[in-house]
Amino acid sequence: MLRGLTTVSFWTADLEAAKTWYTDLLGIGPYFERPGYAEFRLGDYQHELGLIDSRYAPAGSATGAGGAVVYWHVDDVSATLERLLSMGAKEYQPPTDRGAGFVTAAVTDPFGNVLGFMHNPHYLDVLGTRR
Structure with a gap:
């Protein structure tokens, strides 16, 4: 679906x-x-x-940090966090080791949106099968 x-x-x-x-x-x-x-x-x-x-947001919708975080894969969570902070983002979720090679973090961009990013071994596995 x-x-x-x-x-x-x-x-x-x-x-x-x-x-x-x-x-x-x-x-x-x-x-x-x-x-x-x-x-x-x-x-x-x-x-x-x-x-x-x-x-253009629908009436009553959240225009800032909400309940969902979408995570984008990155190769280096710490380097990504450092770069985002240097650009004016604010830490929302510190780097968190989730085990088995998964590490997540998130920032709030200067416009109030949560930008999540993670290192995800499954992402790399799937990517490897497509190449």
């Missing part, structure tokens, strides 16, 4: 600043833009990260 992530969307009250921040972080600009929206394709599977002007 659920076949894979298509787009992870983050709300932002300052779309231009968020586009600049994520362009600096990712090393690429948005591949798709519309008024109030910018979308990046990134990573091994070209998943999408969308930035949406928070004025």
